[in-house]
Amino acid sequence: MNWKEQYTRWCKEVHLDVELKEQIMLMENDLTHVEDCFYQYLQFGTGGMRGEIGPGPNRMNIYTVRRACQGLAEYIVETGEKEIDQGVVIAYDNRHKSKEFALEAAKTLGANGIKTYVFSDIRPTPELSFAVRHLHAFAGIVITASHNPPEYNGFKLYGYDGGQVTSEVAENITSKITKLQDELKLQVIEIKQLSEKGLLQFVDEEIDRVYLEQMEHIRVNKQLSQSSKDDLKIVYTPLHGTGAYLVQRGLKKHGFNNVTIVKEQENPDPSFSTVVSPNPEEKASFQLAIEYGHRLDGDILLATDPDGDRLGVAVKNLDGDYVVLTGNQLGALILDYILSQKESLPKDGVLLKTIVTSEMGRAIARKYGLETIDTLTGFKYIAEKIKEFESNKDHTFIFGYEESFGFLIGDFVRDKDAIQACLVAAEMAAYHKSKGKSLFEALIDLYCQVGYYQEDLASLTLKGKHGTEKIQHIMNEFRSKKLDSIANGSIEVIEDYQNGVRYFSVSQKEEKINLPASNVLKFHLEVGSWFCLRPSGTEPKLKIYFGVRGEDLKSSDIMLTRLKEAVMDNIEGFTKDE
Structure with a gap:
């Protein structure tokens, strides 16, 4: 169908969602807007889909979510009974419509006889990755648009290993989605009925507990004194997103008690009202954290994006002004810290980075005698390599990162994990401060060693x-x-x-x-x-x-x-x- 036919089809749907119907009526005189909403289906790529919220097949709404989930359901049913029984874990962030879309996903999968485990409240994306592995589920879904503006939402799909689905699986699911004729007529089962049939189970605190227990394994320097930790002044902002609870719990569990949270940005807010963009890659998102930092003489400012998978860090430069480290700089610092603190390194140890990530990481790895392997852009490719290493037993994963503020230290998660990165960044800053250096000074030292x-x-x-x-x-x-x-x-x-x-x-x-x-x-x-x-x-x-x-x-x-x-x-x- 062309966009006009699609538009007409939606307008004539008797049972169309009331809110979407009202939005369609409001746009009827803006044909450019109508065309953009209806000229194509929202693209389902290798990691899922993302787009503005609104009516039409080219927008995020309950019908495009149902369509994607029906494709996933058909793939699972085709794969086998065991996979149907394993089920799907579903998490969501604090964006507009996130919980609604998460429940629509459960209702669609349930209509196909597939059990879902749904978090009862917002959770960060890396915890979804962990939960898929912990619950031995066949797949995972997280409803999020990461650090995009408030008008966006998205649908990310994970495989049984906790990594985003492979290109082959994504293509299979996409082919099934493409064959679906009418997303407005897809069947769903209501939440109450799903619970009665045993096809829906809500999960929360138990997953939090075991996830945080795994954080013990990412401690780099277990000899770091408590006084060094107490001496470090940390300012943290979750940027109105999902990171607040787990980051604060994790820092406390690791002995960091001198932590101040940016109160104005602590509570979830789907409109991200205190920032232009909830993206820790941008200095503007640190404005309030920097004000706190100057007031408290903070050593390190931490900011996680809305779905808790990206970490931004700001530190004082030599002039006493706070600067936001790039993802490349922070990744280089974490890599060097991890490698410098280990008594011995495996001969088959490997750094994983993407093709658009700085070559500085390769230079640091080479300094310690480690190999560097490049992947395509996207953390799913790093996760695929880790899975490959497990099968072939020919490499040992040490650290993975990408320039867009994504880091992974412990492979119990198979996606970038800002919760892990917060804990290691804090430990790293405390270590360097105990040696009389700021993180910025540690970065300058690193440049001197491997190049600028x-x-x-x-x-x-x-x-x-x-x-x-x-x-x-x-x-x-x-x-x-x-x-x-x-x-x-x-x-x-x-x-x-x-x-x-x-x-x-x-x-x-x-x-x-x-x-x-x-x-x-x-x-x-x-x-x-x-x-x-x-x-x-x-x-x-x-x-x-x-x-x-x-x-x-x-x-x-x-x-x-x-x-x-x-x-x-x-x-x-x-x-x-x-």
Whole structure:
């Protein structure tokens, strides 16, 4: 159907949800808005789907959730009776409609005879990953849009290992979803009936308890004195999200008592009323935490995103001003701390990072004699590698991270885990303070040891059908024109992850890239710099990543600025050509 036919179909549905019907009536004179809501189905990618809340197949609503869950249900039923019995764990964050969507998921799965374990209140995403493993469930769902603006929500799907489903499984489920003819007619069973049939069980405190018990295994320096912990002044904000309870419990359990929470942001708020964006990658989200920090002379400011899987950290620089560490900087610090504190390291130990994560991690791992393995962007690929290591027993996982503030220390969770990262970041800060150093000074020391790596990220937000087409046009231009130089530097290697080819400019030879196909391009310059273009799989954005390595901070800053300006000029030129 075209968008007009889809729109008409929804308008004529007698039993359409009352709130959605009212929203459709309000938009009837805004045809551009109507087209965007109805011109396609919300894309179900490798990790699930994410979009603005509203009516229509291209929005998050009870019907698009039911459609996704029906596809999952058919996949589970097809897999076997054992998998049906194992059931599905469902968690949700504090966003608008999250609990409603979580219950719709349970009602749809229940209508297919599949049991669900539903958290009775909001929980962070990493706890869902843990719960799937702990309950031996076959799959997991978390309703969240992570750090996106308030108008968004999403649906993330997990496999039996606690990691986001593999591409193969996602494709299988997607094919089933695509065949569903009418999402408005899908059958559900009401919550009371599900409970009576034994197809729904609410879970909460017991999972919290065992999850926090596992945190004992991520202590890095068990000899760190209590006085060192008491001396550390921590300010923490959950940014109105799900992290407050578990982070505070975890810090206390690990002996950190000098913790002040940002009261204005402690309670869940689906509108995230005190921040423009609940994203700990952005300094603006730290505004209140920084005010607390100055007032209390805080040593470390911690901020978790709404679904508790990303951690941002702010520390004082040499001038006494708070700066937000990048995900690359924080990951490098945690990696070096973990490796430096171990008495011995396994010979087969491995650092896992993504292709857009800083090369600084590789340099640190090399310093300690460890291998680094790159994965595609997305923590699901790191989880897949951990699972592969368990099967082959050829590597030992040490640490995994990505530049977008995702970190994993203990593999009892198979997704990025800000709860774990908070505890280790606090321990790391206490350790360095006991040695007379701030975390910022520890970072400078690390630069001196392995090189001055600097990274940056630019995002082009291009919404709607035209925006999607423009992003693809830019990718096509970079893919077809094969640049030979940029920012006064020769391009030595071009990696095309969609076609699975690594091209060497000088020799004009090609080699295969042994990673799944993905619409990503990465360009390596002769001076060790690089940039990468990747359309987001969950947002209407083109993400452009930049990385350089200089002899000092000043030279690396200059290199980074020049590279970024040159690449963005090229993108602007390609856009004008359209």
